[in-house]
Amino acid sequence: MSEIQRPGALYQQVAAAIREAILAGEYEPGAPLPSEAQLMERYKVSRPTVRNAVAALRAEGLVDVHHGKGSFVRSEKGPAxxxxxxxxxxxxxxxxxxxxxxxxxxxxxxxxxxxxxxxxxxxxxxxxxxxxxxxxxxxxxxxxxxxxxxxxxxxxxxxxxxxxxxxxxxxxxxxxxxxxxxxxxxxxxxxxxxxxxxxxxxxxxxxxxxxxxxxxxxxxxxxxxxxxxxxxxxxxxxxxxxxxxxxxxxx
Amino acid sequence: MSEIQRPGALYQQVAAAIREAILAGEYEPGAPLPSEAQLMERYKVSRPTVRNAVAALRAEGLVDVHHGKGSFVRSEKGPAxxxxxxxxxxxxxxxxxxxxxxxxxxxxxxxxxxxxxxxxxxxxxxxxxxxxxxxxxxxxxxxxxxxxxxxxxxxxxxxxxxxxxxxxxxxxxxxxxxxxxxxxxxxxxxxxxxxxxxxxxxxxxxxxxxxxxxxxxxxxxxxxxxxxxxxxxxxxxxxxxxxxxxxxxxx
DNA sequence: AGACGTCACTTGTCCTTACGAGTGATGACT
DNA sequence: AGTCATCACTCGTAAGGACAAGTGACGTCT
CATH class of the missing domain: 3.40.1410.10 (Chorismate lyase-like)
Structure with a gap:
């Protein structure tokens, strides 16, 4: 991880960084997140750590992942x-x-x-x-x-x-x-x-x-x-x- | 996995096996599940696979896991x-x-x-x-x-x-x-x-x-x-x- | 032009290994 | 007797490697 590590686990730091980026509007709803390989490179962590971080964001309902395509910011737009x-x-x-x-x-x-x-x-x-x-x-x-x-x-x-x-x-x-x-x-x-x-x-x-x-x-x-x-x-x-x-x- | 594998991923088969055991009352609500080591032994799979299976059950709200103690069947007993x-x-x-x-x-x-x-x-x-x-x-x-x-x-x-x-x-x-x-x-x-x-x-x-x-x-x-x-x-x-x-x- | 195979990219699954950290009991020391 | 260190057990975290599988684009062949 390149940033200052505050909370605890590495994957939680990565998850927090991505989460803040999403909530700050850095990634538009519906837009793709960087691929796992890119996230490994950016945060200098292994693939399991990246996947663990993305899994946490998935469990929060912030991110949708599609096999073979990538991870995308969930476009909430409220109940239909x-x-x-x-x-x-x-x-x-x-x-x-x-x-x-x-x-x-x-x-x-x-x-x-x-x-x-x-x-x-x-x-x-x-x-x-x-x-x-x-x-x-x-x-x-x-x-x-x-x-x-x-x-x-x-x-x-x-x-x-x-x-x-x-x-x-x-x-x-x-x-x-x-x-x-x-x-x-x-x-x-x-x-x-x-x-x-x-x-x-x-x-x-x-x-x-x-x-x-x-x-x-x-x-x-x-x-x-x-x-x-x-x-x-x-x-x-x-x-x-x-x-x-x-x-x-x-x- | 010792059983006949039907659905797909190994960890899903393990998760399904444990889930059925829980719903069949094989493990009482509040009772501990076998430890990860025991599940590895029983189903002949690696630890990541066991953890993945348990994580799935966790996401379904069927199981509570306590660090250092074990995994336990969530005692629902409805809203308090x-x-x-x-x-x-x-x-x-x-x-x-x-x-x-x-x-x-x-x-x-x-x-x-x-x-x-x-x-x-x-x-x-x-x-x-x-x-x-x-x-x-x-x-x-x-x-x-x-x-x-x-x-x-x-x-x-x-x-x-x-x-x-x-x-x-x-x-x-x-x-x-x-x-x-x-x-x-x-x-x-x-x-x-x-x-x-x-x-x-x-x-x-x-x-x-x-x-x-x-x-x-x-x-x-x-x-x-x-x-x-x-x-x-x-x-x-x-x-x-x-x-x-x-x-x-x-x- | 159209159909189709290939390839590069993505995430999914699975294994091995290693160490960190919380918990509870056992037993030794005071 | 009481206190506390130790130990064995649990799950948590992290890394590395390997291969499977879905996707889309590109290029070739018909």
Missing amino acids: VAISRHIGRTPAGHFRLYGVATWQQAEEPHTYRTHTTEATAHLLGLQTEEALFGCDQLLVDPDTGARAMLRTLIPFATTEAVSDLGKRPDAAPAAIYAMLTAVGHELWWSESVRARMPLPDERTTLRLPDATPVLHVSRVTCGTDDQALILEELRIGAARAELTYRIDADK | VAISRHIGRTPAGHFRLYGVATWQQAEEPHTYRTHTTEATAHLLGLQTEEALFGCDQLLVDPDTGARAMLRTLIPFATTEAVSDLGKRPDAAPAAIYAMLTAVGHELWWSESVRARMPLPDERTTLRLPDATPVLHVSRVTCGTDDQALILEELRIGAARAELTYRIDADK
């Missing part, structure tokens, strides 16, 4: 999709879920039967091992190409009360809400938002770049008697999406 | 703190922000003067380079030790209308809302939630483990005339926290 989790109703009385409503199914929905786990039972207010309808969908935003995994879990108690639902567990959320309202439910929702690193299969199906977390949203839909009717789980790459909420103070 | 972003009002008319309200300041708040950037100007409905009050706080949940960074940005226009606010820009959010309500505002909030990997300084101040994203919440508080009054930005490690929202359909 704003998913509004605010739920409105059209004048005709139909529900509108802003954002996700316009998405398209990337492949055939997969419906199946399963049962509650410890986590899902708690959210739905049921015992464990109770039977559920399940439906997994892969959604795509045609404009941006952003992908999302949507899982809908419906207790048998709900489908018994709403016969249409048992026939169409793969219906769009808005349609499901309409069915529930048709039988007299006054709906409200409870959402919890988490973020974590994707598992390998999520990385591939959502087509996630390096170092991009997934937003994991669990929405429990409740009816008039405050009983949980449906559980929806949405997973989406956080690099491309943001969730928006509108909140009014209780009066 | 549920931060309710639902805003209620006490019978006396004071605001309550569930969750964050009980947090304590970990160090002295830092107040300063700054100006709007391209991003903040858009959220606040202002031009760029307009003057702002800023206040950065580091909050700690005494129960769980979870840490959060809270930044409050207040346009001069807001402090002029609410004289108390100019004197106490480091006030707690609930107190600020009370001040705004006292001058006749009917408040509502617009929040956007994103997740990304932390920058190095965020990693240290929030004391984040490996491979944990940060949840980044931007809350714009608006008054009676739907004009933006305040921008609050909350950053918190996603491994320990989840955000919860209650949503009612428009009627």
Whole structure:
């Protein structure tokens, strides 16, 4: 390393130098970094050290690396999709879920039967091992190409009360809400938002770049008697999406 | 590698083998993995390959490594703190922000003067380079030790209308809302939630483990005339926290 | 002109070797 | 008994070499 070494490990010094250069605008977003050979030459370090430094920047999400081409400054430009989790109703009385409503199914929905786990039972207010309808969908935003995994879990108690639902567990959320309202439910929702690193299969199906977390949203839909009717789980790459909420103070 | 090699790189095969063992419950959460030397022996690979495999599992957040001790299966047990972003009002008319309200300041708040950037100007409905009050706080949940960074940005226009606010820009959010309500505002909030990997300084101040994203919440508080009054930005490690929202359909 | 093979460049993988540094237990010395 | 040095174990860092694999351009052959 040619510079004054402050923090500690060599590769961290190299990483810090490159990071500062990026944040200082020395390399434009999308522009290529020097090749590994050039970085070895510039900082007088071995290739493993250079690779270690670049790996650190990769883990921070600052740099994208393409095999055979080079390393490039990630062009952030913020989330491409704003998913509004605010739920409105059209004048005709139909529900509108802003954002996700316009998405398209990337492949055939997969419906199946399963049962509650410890986590899902708690959210739905049921015992464990109770039977559920399940439906997994892969959604795509045609404009941006952003992908999302949507899982809908419906207790048998709900489908018994709403016969249409048992026939169409793969219906769009808005349609499901309409069915529930048709039988007299006054709906409200409870959402919890988490973020974590994707598992390998999520990385591939959502087509996630390096170092991009997934937003994991669990929405429990409740009816008039405050009983949980449906559980929806949405997973989406956080690099491309943001969730928006509108909140009014209780009066 | 002793097993049949399917995917590709050796280290990925090793990583996959360990990952499956973890997910199959072969190693309990919190239990130590075999040491690097033992993994070299078991899979007949070199140390760099073993380290590469473990690094992959680290990046997935499956494994925690402690220098001098060993590698351990991360004990997830879900988020420790549920931060309710639902805003209620006490019978006396004071605001309550569930969750964050009980947090304590970990160090002295830092107040300063700054100006709007391209991003903040858009959220606040202002031009760029307009003057702002800023206040950065580091909050700690005494129960769980979870840490959060809270930044409050207040346009001069807001402090002029609410004289108390100019004197106490480091006030707690609930107190600020009370001040705004006292001058006749009917408040509502617009929040956007994103997740990304932390920058190095965020990693240290929030004391984040490996491979944990940060949840980044931007809350714009608006008054009676739907004009933006305040921008609050909350950053918190996603491994320990989840955000919860209650949503009612428009009627 | 077009198709295709080659070549130079890039990053990816894997090995060997060596030493530094944190941790905890063991055991000797005071 | 208590204190502290030592040691064996862990992971961390760094260097060197070698070859595989993806990419794009250049040049040749048809």
